Amino acid sequence: MLGILPDGGRVGRGSVTVEGREVLGLPEKQRRRLRGRVVAYVPQEPMSNLDPTFTIGSQLVEPLRCVLGLSRREARARAVELLRQVEIKDPERVMGLYPHEISGGMAQRVLIAGALSCDPLLLVADEPTTALDVTVQAEVLDVLRRVQAQRGLGVLLVTHNLGVVADLCDRVAVMQDGRIVETGTTEQILTRPQHPDTRTLLAAVLDDAPARGEWTPPTVVSGAGTSTDRTEVTA
Amino acid sequence: MLTFLARRLGAGILLLLVISLLTFVLLSIPHADVGRALLGQSAPQAAVDAKNASLGLDRSVLAQYGDWLSHAVRGDLGRSWFTGEDVWSALGTRLPVTLSLVVGVTLVTAVLSLLLGVWAAVRGGLVDRCVQVLSVVGYALPGFLVTLVVVLVFAVRLGWFPAIGYIPFTQSVSGWLSTITLPVAALSVGAVAGVAQQVRGSVLDVLQRDFVRTLRARGLPPGRVLFRHVVRNASAPALTVLGLQFVGLLGGAVLVEQIFGLPGIGSMTVQYTTRGDVPVIMGLVMVSVAGVVVVNLLVDVLVGVLNPKARVA
Incomplete structure (x- = not known):
């Protein structure tokens, strides 16, 4: 529970530790410091998770400037680079588009790019492919796998889909x-x-x-931020 | 966006035409005997007939309307039947008064209801309930009552502002402010109440949306998320309501101008309608309808600027 999710609910018991630190009792300000930079979040439903009134570019640039304090030009260059990393073709053009002008798969890549923007150690992905169709799902999972490997990232994937589990975890x-x-x-x-x-x-x-005849384990990369997380999410 | 604007503008012009025809027909019924009213009871019938003929009243209503329209499209609204004053110049002296009133109220309403609405939505609890109750009361109170209380307290009791009269902006800025403050305050009460409710509702609605959570998860400061993202998304419905309020204000201005003795469009409407001065009334109606059309257009443009998705529609 990264401080923002429950509304109306309370934390009964349990514990959430990030980098060995207990998060549950932390004041809001300190928890905010963890968000984006230590733990980043990839939501389930791509289209509703982008602000419809701002361009993709400005939504990617904003955390870079606010959280990391980059200059406008640095942040822009970085945002284009992030879009390239999540395999979006023609990132310069996409920067200027509004959320309703892109597809769901593309929106999910943008969200992954946004989650990665402040170099987090752990990516929490909440059913990141549920809302996408199958071929796009595979592409998005590929993107996740690649950035995980490139950055030595810890990924906490919440999913019902055992195919995704077998594929990625x-x-x-x-x-x-x-x-x-x-x-x-x-x-x-x-x-x-x-x-x-x-x-x-x-x-x-x-x-x-069986879904796969011969199952080969994926290349195991122990992420730099592998944290012992015990989040109270119902699977 | 451009074709959209052109279409809206076309619809506005059509609206002007339809309303002018309707008004004209309606006005022709009770004021058939204008010549008699102008010349007095003792005037001979022949003179009355001659006067009616010179005003074109002996012809059919449609012919009269056609005549009025053909002049109006060339920018000639004619002269008052009773004072002989050119309609445009009569409007010209009255319009700034009502405009300063209405624009003032709109600005005050926009700022206050944004603050109140956001405050109520974010704080919740007691603040929210107070704002809610106040806005229901403010909305339900009849405008004339609010106006009378405002005059009684701030003009008569406290003597902070003059109770009646108007000083043009061009004559004295401070004088203008002192004469316009109370009317603006009186009209703002109801408008703020209505718009603040709308702002509160749409801010609460936007706060529930997924992207707000995602933006927070990026580590953005909550104030920034609120004012940059939430308010912008919530502003479109609030703007629509503000536009509607503006239309209502034109009606409210009639009352408030009477009470405060402001020589604006509202008091002019009352004055000339009771006399049945058709050219002036037509001019008033056209100006009011044009105002409404322009404001609606402005709201559409603003909503389009704030919300890119609305630009396509």
Whole structure:
């Protein structure tokens, strides 16, 4: 819980630590310092997460100037570079477009670029592909994988989609009713699930044949900011 | 955007035409015997007929309208039947008074209701409830009552401002301010109440949107998110309501100008309508309708500037 998500709800118990520091009791100002620079957030629904009244460019430039204190020109150059990193063609042109003029997949890339803009250590991606169609999903996951590898980033992916898990994750924590019921490496969880809930989850996907005949583990990169996070998100 | 504006402008002109025709027809009914009113009860019938004929009143209403229209499109609104004054020059002396009133109220309303609305939406709790109650009261109170109380307290009791009269801006800026402040305050109460509610509602609505959370998650300061992103997104519906308020203000001005003795369009309307001075009334109606059309156009342009998505529509 990075301070902003719940409305109406309260933190009953549990703990959230970032870089070994407890976040839950921190005053708002200090938590704000973590946002963007230490922990960044990629939301679920790309289109509603961009301010419709500003251009893509100005939305990317804003945190660079406000949070990192870059000059206008530096921030612009950086924003174009970020768009290039998330594989957007013709970033100069996209900078001048408004959110309603781009596609969902492109918007999700822009959001990833925005999340990366202040060099975070951990990226929290909340079902980043749920709202996209399948081919675009694959592209966005590719982008996530690439920036993760390039930057040595920790990625905390929240998802229902076991295909995405198999594709992208090193370690998995299965959650049920807000509690982690099982953790392990992706291979363990997918091939030798221990907890009954995990089995139910897997059974729901592998209807006829296993999704992949031979599963090869992805190249394991232990991210620089791998944090022991225990967020109370219902999976 | 340009074609959109052109279309709106065309619709505005059409509106002017339709309203002028309707007004003209409506006015022709009660004031059939203008010659008699002009010359007095004792004048011989022949003289009355001759007067009516010289004003063109012996012809059909449509012919009279056609005559008026053909002059109006060339910028000639004719002369007052009763005073012989050119309609344009009569309007010219009255218009600045009402304009300073209405523009003043609009500015005050825009600023105050933005502050109040945002404050209520962000703070919530007691502040929110107070603003809510006050705006319901302000909206429900009849304008003339507010005006009378304002006059009683600030002009009669406290003597801070003159109760009646008007000093033109060109004559004395401080005099203008002192004569315009109370009328503006009186008219602003209802307008602020209505628009502040709208601002509060749309700010609350925008605060719930996903992109606000995302912007916060980027580490942007909350004040910046609020004033740069939330207010901008919330301003379009508020602007629309402000535009509507402006139209309502033209009506409210009639009353307030009467009470404060301001020689504006409103008091002029009352004065000339009771006499049935058709050329002047037509001029007044045209100016008011043109004002409404221009304000609506302005609102559309502003909404388009603030919200790029609206530019396509």
